[in-house]
Amino acid sequence: MQLVESGGGLVEPGGSLRLSCAASGFTFSDAWMSWVRQAPGKGLEWVGRVKPKSYGETTDYAAAVNGRFFVSRDDSMNTVFLQMNSLRADDTALYYCATGQMVAAFEHWGQGALVTVSS
Amino acid sequence: QSALTQPPSASGSPGQSVTISCTGTSNDVGVYDYVSWYQQHPGKAPKLMIYEVTKRPSGVPDRFSGSKFGDTASLTVSGLQAEDEADYYCSSYGGSSIFVVFGGGTKLTVL
Numbered sequence: 571m572q573l574v575e576s577g578g579g580l581v582e583p584g585g586s587l588r589l590s591c592a593a594s595g596f597t598f599s600d601a602w603m604s605w606v607r608q609a610p611g612k613g614l615e616w617v618g619r620v621k622p623k624s625y626g627e628t629t630d631y632a633a634a635v636n637g638r639f640f641v642s643r644d645d646s647m648n649t650v651f652l653q654m655n656s657l658r659a660d661d662t663a664l665y666y667c668a669t670g671q672m673v674a675a676f677e678h679w680g681q682g683a684l685v686t687v688s689s
Numbered sequence: 690q691s692a693l694t695q696p697p698s699a700s701g702s703p704g705q706s707v708t709i710s711c712t713g714t715s716n717d718v719g720v721y722d723y724v725s726w727y728q729q730h731p732g733k734a735p736k737l738m739i740y741e742v743t744k745r746p747s748g749v750p751d752r753f754s755g756s757k758f759g760d761t762a763s764l765t766v767s768g769l770q771a772e773d774e775a776d777y778y779c780s781s782y783g784g785s786s787i788f789v790v791f792g793g794g795t796k797l798t799v800l
Binding site: 604615632 | 692721737741785786787789794
């Protein structure tokens, strides 16, 4: 099983960025996919998730990003996306995509994509 | 929903046991048996060590064990080894919309 994030970079405050996470080695269409971030030198923070199509592809978000970040998926590409809008300096972090078959536990992680919000 | 509370640091000598606590509330740890623990070495992605309070994924040594009492979960590492030195994070299911809340992390030092 492999998860590979891409799309990170430097963006100015107020700007937008879209991260991608390409999955392989498992049945992506059945997977509950989450994004977790880690600010430099800080702890882990769950950001948001998208459920499988069989669960309506519904999404949930942490309060800190609700209304600014959006998670989506394309099962034909085995890819999950994180659209980040109205970015702020405190969104600077390494963003991981993660998944697992256990409830609320992440057995598989990508290597992370670094997002830096700075002018 | 606030983060779960962990001690910032813990330590032990090789061969000893160390226990790391994770305190939540009646909205997460206290009500759901979905507590997980992750190990993170510098520059690496987290690794799942314990899920559903006490279960170990395949490949995780049985030196790692989890427990829960009330609003507090614990991770015990027995027979400490040098490679156990890492940051450890707990997490809990927080309900259908919150989904997951993490602890602030504990840096484990093997003396």
